[in-house]
Amino acid sequence: MRGHWHFIAIAVTISFLTISLETFWFSAGLLIWLFYLFYNERIRRLVVLVSIAFFLFFYMYIPDINNVTTAEYPKEINQISGKITGPIHASNKKVDFKFENPSNTSFMIIYFPDEKEQTSINDHSTIKHGAVCTIKGEIEVPENSRNPGQFDYQKYLLSKGIAYQVKVKSLNDINCTGSSPLNRIFTIRDNLLAHVMENISKETAAWLNALVLGDDTHLDEDIVELFQRWSLSHILAISGLHIGLVVGFVYFLLIKLNLVTKEKAQWLMILFLPVYAVIAGGEPSVWRSATMVLLFIIIRKIRLDFSVTDILSIVFLLLILVDKYIVYHVGFQLSFVVTFGLLLSRQWISQTNSALLQVFYISFVAQLMILPLQLAYFYTFQPLSIILNVLVVPYFSLFVIPFMFIMLMLSPFPIIANIFDSLFKEVHQIALHIIQLIDMSLNYPFTIGPLPILSAVLFYVLYYMFMNKLQKQKSIQAFLFGLGITVLVIGMAVRPYLSPEGRVTMLDIGQGDAFVIELPYREGVIFIDAGARFSFTDKQPNDSVYKQIIKPYLFSRGIGYVDHLFLTHEDIDHMGSAVSLVKEFDIKKVTVSPFYAFTDEMKPVLQNNWIELQQVERSDKVIIGTQTFHVLAPYKNKLSANENSLVLFTNMGGENWLFTGDIGKEEENELIKTYPNLSVDILKIAHHGSNTSTDESFINQVKPLYGLISVGRNNMFGHPAPGVTETLEGANVQILRTDINGAVQFQYKGNNGTFFKYIP
Amino acid sequence: MQCLWCHEQIMHETSWKNLLLLDGKALLCQECKSKMEVLSGKCCSRCSRITNEEVCSDCRWWEKQSVEDPLMFNHSVFNYNAFMQELIAKWKYRGDYFLGNAFKEPFVKSFRKKFTFLEKNAIAVPIPLSTKRLTERAFNQAQMLADFLPIETCAILSRKHGEKQSKKTRYERIFTKNPFAINETINNPVVLVDDIYTTGTTLRHAASLLKEHGCTRVYACTLVRG
Numbered sequence: 013m014r015g016h017w018h019f020i021a022i023a024v025t026i027s028f029l030t031i032s033l034e035t036f037w038f039s040a041g042l043l044i045w046l047f048y049l050f051y052n053e054r055i056r057r058l059v060v061l062v063s064i065a066f067f068l069f070f071y072m073y074i075p076d077i078n079n080v081t082t083a084e085y086p087k088e089i090n091q092i093s094g095k096i097t098g099p100i101h102a103s104n105k106k107v108d109f110k111f112e113n114p115s116n117t118s119f120m121i122i123y124f125p126d127e128k129e130q131t132s133i134n135d136h137s138t139i140k141h142g143a144v145c146t147i148k149g150e151i152e153v154p155e156n157s158r159n160p161g162q163f164d165y166q167k168y169l170l171s172k173g174i175a176y177q178v179k180v181k182s183l184n185d186i187n188c189t190g191s192s193p194l195n196r197i198f199t200i201r202d203n204l205l206a207h208v209m210e211n212i213s214k215e216t217a218a219w220l221n222a223l224v225l226g227d228d229t230h231l232d233e234d235i236v237e238l239f240q241r242w243s244l245s246h247i248l249a250i251s252g253l254h255i256g257l258v259v260g261f262v263y264f265l266l267i268k269l270n271l272v273t274k275e276k277a278q279w280l281m282i283l284f285l286p287v288y289a290v291i292a293g294g295e296p297s298v299w300r301s302a303t304m305v306l307l308f309i310i311i312r313k314i315r316l317d318f319s320v321t322d323i324l325s326i327v328f329l330l331l332i333l334v335d336k337y338i339v340y341h342v343g344f345q346l347s348f349v350v351t352f353g354l355l356l357s358r359q360w361i362s363q364t365n366s367a368l369l370q371v372f373y374i375s376f377v378a379q380l381m382i383l384p385l386q387l388a389y390f391y392t393f394q395p396l397s398i399i400l401n402v403l404v405v406p407y408f409s410l411f412v413i414p415f416m417f418i419m420l421m422l423s424p425f426p427i428i429a430n431i432f433d434s435l436f437k438e439v440h441q442i443a444l445h446i447i448q449l450i451d452m453s454l455n456y457p458f459t460i461g462p463l464p465i466l467s468a469v470l471f472y473v474l475y476y477m478f479m480n481k482l483q484k485q486k487s488i489q490a491f492l493f494g495l496g497i498t499v500l501v502i503g504m505a506v507r508p509y510l511s512p513e514g515r516v517t518m519l520d521i522g523q524g525d526a527f528v529i530e531l532p533y534r535e536g537v538i539f540i541d542a543g544a545r546f547s548f549t550d551k552q553p554n555d556s557v558y559k560q561i562i563k564p565y566l567f568s569r570g571i572g573y574v575d576h577l578f579l580t581h582e583d584i585d586h587m588g589s590a591v592s593l594v595k596e597f598d599i600k601k602v603t604v605s606p607f608y609a610f611t612d613e614m615k616p617v618l619q620n621n622w623i624e625l626q627q628v629e630r631s632d633k634v635i636i637g638t639q640t641f642h643v644l645a646p647y648k649n650k651l652s653a654n655e656n657s658l659v660l661f662t663n664m665g666g667e668n669w670l671f672t673g674d675i676g677k678e679e680e681n682e683l684i685k686t687y688p689n690l691s692v693d694i695l696k697i698a699h700h701g702s703n704t705s706t707d708e709s710f711i712n713q714v715k716p717l718y719g720l721i722s723v724g725r726n727n728m729f730g731h732p733a734p735g736v737t738e739t740l741e742g743a744n745v746q747i748l749r750t751d752i753n754g755a756v757q758f759q760y761k762g763n764n765g766t767f768f769k770y771i772p
Numbered sequence: 773m774q775c776l777w778c779h780e781q782i783m784h785e786t787s788w789k790n791l792l793l794l795d796g797k798a799l800l801c802q803e804c805k806s807k808m809e810v811l812s813g814k815c816c817s818r819c820s821r822i823t824n825e826e827v828c829s830d831c832r833w834w835e836k837q838s839v840e841d842p843l844m845f846n847h848s849v850f851n852y853n854a855f856m857q858e859l860i861a862k863w864k865y866r867g868d869y870f871l872g873n874a875f876k877e878p879f880v881k882s883f884r885k886k887f888t889f890l891e892k893n894a895i896a897v898p899i900p901l902s903t904k905r906l907t908e909r910a911f912n913q914a915q916m917l918a919d920f921l922p923i924e925t926c927a928i929l930s931r932k933h934g935e936k937q938s939k940k941t942r943y944e945r946i947f948t949k950n951p952f953a954i955n956e957t958i959n960n961p962v963v964l965v966d967d968i969y970t971t972g973t974t975l976r977h978a979a980s981l982l983k984e985h986g987c988t989r990v991y992a993c994t995l996v997r998g
Contacts, residue, residue: 015784045792054794321786359787479788 701732
C-alpha cells in the first residue's frame with residue numbers, strides 16, 4: 013500500500029464529488045482508471061480493492077447537504093438542554109458556539125450583544141467548551157439564500173452539521189455547568205489573546221493574534237478584504253507555513269540551548285503540536301499541517317518510510333474520519349488541494365536553483381490549483397496575485413511571522429517588547445502601504461463566476477497535462493497546454509458576451525428595489541434602483557444589502573462592470589447602495605429625473621469617478637446598446653420624492669415592461685391619460701404594493717400579465733396592501749413577490765422569455 | 773520493493789509525471805538511479821565519446837585505417853563512471869543476472885530514440901563470448917541487452933577463446949586478430965550489441981566480418997562508453 017495512499021484519498025475525494033455534485037461520472041472515471049492501471053500491472057489488486065472499498069464507505073459516510081429539508085422546530089419549545097460541542101467564538105459584535113442536544117441535533121447558539129446590556133462573555137464564565145447547559149431562546153431554521161450568488165447561511169450551517177439556530181436575547185438565558193478537558197486549552201488561548209491585546213500595541217496585537225493564535229477579528233476589515241482580493245488570505249489562515257516555522261523554532265531552541273536531547277525534543281513536539289493546533293484556532297488548515305508534521309515525526313521514530321503524498325493522504329482520511337462535515341469546509345478543500353499540487357510539483361520546483369524562481373513556481377502552482385474552487389466560492393480572481401504572492405509571502409514568512417513569535421515570547425518584558433513593537437509597526441506600515449498601492453494601481457480582477465463542472469474538469473485536465481509536460485521539460489508542448497488553459501479561462505470570461513440570452517432580475521433586498529438588467533451579448537448591465545436597508549435610529553443606509561446581495565449576484569454572473577444606473581428617486585430603499593455600486597463597479601452613466609436631489613455623500617463620488625450624469629423627464633429616451641428606455645414621467649416637480657419617481661418603459665424578450673418606482677395613484681392616472689394606448693405585459697407594482705398606488709383603473713387600462721412586487725418579508729408597512737393584491741388578482745395579474753419568491757428572474761432569448769423564482 | 777543495488781526501500785514519489793499512469797516497476801531507487809549518468813550533450817557522433825568535436829580523434833584515426841570504417845556509428849547510453857563500473861562488475865563478473873534488468877528501461881528508451889530511422893528488418897547481433905567464458909559466467913551480458921531491444925536478435929557470431937579484453941593494453945586490443953567467426957550470412961542492417969565500447973576494436977572486428985559476408989550497414993548500441 014505504501015506509495016499508493018493517494019489512490020485512496022482520490023477515491024474519497026470522488027465519493028465527495030459524487031455526493032456534492034450529484035453525478036456518477038467521476039466514479040466511472042475512477043473505476044476505469046483503477047482497472048486500466050491494474051490491467052497494465054502498475055498497481056496491485058490490493059490497491060484497487062482498498063480504493064473501491066474506501067470509495068463506497070465514504071460515499072455512505074459523508075453527509076449529503078444538498079437534499080436536506082429541515083422541518084420547523086416545534087413552536088412551543090423555547091428551551092433546549094445539551095452540551096457545548098464547539099469552541100466559543102466571542103467578539104464584541106457576536107458570541108456564538110455549537111450546541112448539541114442528547115438526541116444529537118446540533119444548534120448554533122448566537123448572541124448579539126445589545127448596546128444597552130453591557131454584559132460581556134467574561135461575566136459568564138460558566139459558558140465553556142463541553143459544558144452542559146440549558147438555553148432559552150427562539151429556535152429557528154437558519155435563513156437560506158434568497159438571491160442567486162448570495163451566501164446560503166442555512167447550507168453553511170448544514171455543512172457543519174447544524175440544523176437550527178437559536179438567537180439568545182441575553183447571556184443570562186444560558187445556564188451551564190461543567191466543562192471538557194479541552195476547555196483548558198481554549199482557556200489558555202483566550203488568556204493568550206487577552207494578554208497580547210493588553211501588552212502590545214493594538215496594531216501589532218491584531219497581527220500577532222491573527223498569525224500566531226489564528227484570531228483575525230481585530231485586523232482591519234479593509235486589510236482582510238484586500239488580502240482576500242489578492243488571494244493572500246492563506247497567509248492569514250494559519251497553515252503549513254506557520255506550523256513549519258513554529259516547529260522549527262521550538263525544536264531549534266530545545267536542541268541548541270541544550271535543554272533536552274533530540275529524542276526527547278521529538279517527543280515534546282509530538283505533544284506540543286496538537287495543543288498548538290487548538291491554541292491556533294483549530295481551523296482545518298492548522299490541523300492539516302500539524303497532523304502532517306506529527307505523522308512525519310512518528311514515522312521517522314518507528315523507522316517506517318512513507319512518501320509525502322502518503323502522509324498527506326492519510327491526514328486527509330483521518331481528518332474526515334474525525335469530522336465528516338469537514339469536507340465541506342472551504343479552508344479544508346483549499347488547503348488540501350494546494351498542498352497536493354505543491355507536493356506533485358516538488359520535482360519540477362527543484363529543477364531550478366533560484367530561490368526567487370522557486371517562490372514564483374510555488375505561488376504559480378498554488379494559485380492555479382485552486383482556480384476553479386476560487387471561482388466557485390469567490391467568483392473572481394486576480395491574475396496578478398501570483399506576482400504579489402511572490403513579494404508578500406517571503407515578507408511574511410521571513411519577517412512578520414517569525415517576528416510575531418518573538419514578540420509573543422518578549423511580551424512579558426515591556427521595555428524590549430515596546431522597542432520591537434515600534435520597529436515592527438514602522439516596517440509593517442510601509443509594507444502594507446506598498447500592498448495597498450499595488451492594489452490601487454494594478455487591480456484588474458477577472459470576474460467570471462463559477463465554472464460549469466465540465467469546464468472545471470477540462471481545466472484540471474489541461475493543467476495536469478501542462479504540469480506533466482513542464483516537469484518533463486517539454487517546453488513547447490507545455491506552452492500549448494498553457495495556452496489551452498488561457499483560452500479556456502478567457503473563453504469563460506467572454507462567454508456572456510457571446511450569449512444571446514438576456515436577464516432581468518428583481519433582487520430580493522428586503523423592503524426596497526434593485527433591478528438588474530443584463531442585455532443579450534452583454535451589451536449592457538443596467539440597474540434600475542439599488543436600494544439598501546437602513547437603521548431607523550439614524551436613517552443611514554448600511555452596506556449589508558450591497559455586500560451580501562448585490563455584489564455577490566453581480567460577481568456570480570461574472571459582472572465586473574455596470575454600465576448604467578437609473579435611480580427612480582432619492583429614497584434609501586431605492587438608492588442606498590448606489591454609492592458602493594458606483595465606486596466598485598465603475599459605472600459610466602447615472603440617469604435621474606431633473607428633480608432628483610443627490611445626497612452629500614453621493615455628490616463627490618459622482619464627481620470623482622468621472623460619471624456622466626443624465627437628467628431625463630417625460631418623452632425623453634435613453635438608449636443603451638440596442639435597448640431603448642422611454643421615459644414616461646415625471647414631467648413636473650411634485651415636491652415629493654415618491655411622486656417624482658422616474659417611470660421607464662421598455663421592451664425586453666418580446667414583453668412590454670413598465671418600471672414605476674414609487675409613484676402614486678395620481679401619477680398612474682396621469683400616465684394612462686398621457687399614454688392612452690399604453691399596454692404593459694410586465695408591471696413593476698409601484699411603491700412595494702402600497703395602497704397609495706396601483707389603482708384599479710390603471711391596472712384595467714394597461715392590462716399587465718405579471719405584477720412584480722419588491723417587498724420585504726413581514727415588513728412594518730404591511731406591504732403589499734391587501735387591496736392591491738385583490739386588485740391585481742381581480743384583473744388576473746400573476747403576482748411575483750420577493751418576500752415569497754426570493755429573487756425573481758426573467759430570462760429571455762429574442763422574443764421569448766420565462767420567469768424563474770429563486771424560491772419555488 | 774527493495775533497490776537491487778543498495779537494498780533500500782524504493783519510495784514511489786508521486787509527481788505530475790507519474791500521477792495518472794504511474795511509473796513501471798522500479799528496480800533501483802531514485803538515488804541509485806540518479807548515479808547512472810546518461811550520456812547527453814556534446815558527444816562524438818561516431819562513438820558517443822564525450823568531446824567538443826563533431827568526430828573525435830579516435831574515430832578519425834579509425835577512418836584512416838581502411839577505405840571505410842566498417843561501423844556506421846556506435847551509440848552508448850551511459851557514461852562509464854565509478855557507479856556504472858561497480859554495477860556492471862556485479863552484473864557481469866559476479867553473476868548477478870537479474871541486476872541487468874535495471875538497464876532495460878533506459879537502454880530500450882535510448883535505443884528507440886536514437887535508431888528511429890532503422891528499417892523493420894534490422895537485426896540485433898550480440899557480441900558473443902567464447903564457449904569457455906560462457907560456461908564461466910553462465911550468461912552473455914550482450915545477449916541479455918540484445919534481447920531487451922524491440923528488434924529480432926540473431927546470435928550469428930561466435931568467438932575463439934582468448935585473453936579477456938579487459939586484461940589487455942590498448943595497443944594489444946587494437947592490433948589483435950579478428951577473434952570472431954560467422955555462422956550464418958545475412959544481408960539485413962545489423963545493430964551490434966555489447967555492454968561496453970572502449971576502443972571500438974571488438975565491435976569493428978565484428979562489423980567488418982559482417983560486412984564481408986554481405987551486411988550493408990552495421991551499427992552498434994552499447995550500454996556504456998568506456
